[in-house]
Amino acid sequence: MIEWQKLEAKSPLWKIYQERARRDAHFFIFDSGFLHTKDEHDLLHPSKPMPDEPCLRVLLDFMLVSGRLLKPSEARWALDLGYSEDFLSQLQRTAIMFVEKSRQVMMTWLSCCYLLWRARSFKHQLILVQSKREDDAANLVFTKEPTMARISYMESTLPAPMRVVPWPKGGAYGHLYFPNGSHVWAVAEGGSIIRSNTPSVVFSDEAAYQDDFDNAFTAALPAISGGGQGLFISSANPGSFCNLVEGDLV
Numbered sequence: 001m002i003e004w005q006k007l008e009a010k011s012p013l014w015k016i017y018q019e020r021a022r023r024d025a026h027f028f029i030f031d032s033g034f035l036h037t038k039d040e041h042d043l044l045h046p047s048k049p050m051p052d053e054p055c056l057r058v059l060l061d062f063m064l065v066s067g068r069l070l071k072p073s074e075a076r077w078a079l080d081l082g083y084s085e086d087f088l089s090q091l092q093r094t095a096i097m098f099v100e101k102s103r104q105v106m107m108t109w110l111s112c113c114y115l116l117w118r119a120r121s122f123k124h125q126l127i128l129v130q131s132k133r134e135d136d137a138a139n140l141v142f143t144k145e146p147t148m149a150r151i152s153y154m155e156s157t158l159p160a161p162m163r164v165v166p167w168p169k170g171g172a173y174g175h176l177y178f179p180n181g182s183h184v185w186a187v188a189e190g191g192s193i194i195r196s197n198t199p200s201v202v203f204s205d206e207a208a209y210q211d212d213f214d215n216a217f218t219a220a221l222p223a224i225s226g227g228g229q230g231l232f233i234s235s236a237n238p239g240s241f242c243n244l245v246e247g248d249l250v
Contacts, residue, residue: 021034141186151176165177
């Protein structure tokens, strides 16, 4: 991990780190030491790096492959842990990733890390973050101050030479705007906003608890088949999400 605290603000090494962070999601999220998230359960260390766990590395590989940003043959964490290249190729072909999870496994944290990296690294990304209520989605994107919502917290606590979002104009309730034209937008459940736009990524958090998930998923399919990506995660709950994940479509 880089000891960036010892670097001067004008060090030429920052240019190298900026470019490496742009190209390599694993470096940006796990290896650099730049990225911190907040842990509301930890009184002593509420701000911390993402835990560097093999399972999280594998899930990040899945996100990159399904986002068509990493070749299946280059997903070394997934391949090393036994996932086949055929499976990864199918993930890339569909560009859809479902995760049925237990609570408190940091899947939402990791997804926010990936979405921040993608918005920073690629121009004109429209990334929709969806939850049952707009307020729940905004708590992942931006609310009132940069340090309150999860993605804005991650961006605002990066070392100064790594930050790209200009505050305060880079944030509005439920929105983050990046200088490269990318936009992260928090939306409530349903398909209307998805259908009215051309999202690069649709990320649905706790999808099984969204009464209108069927409509949102159907609305997202044209954007996904046109080159976008669908990330749908949730803890277990009977309904449309569970039927899709478990293949029970009858």
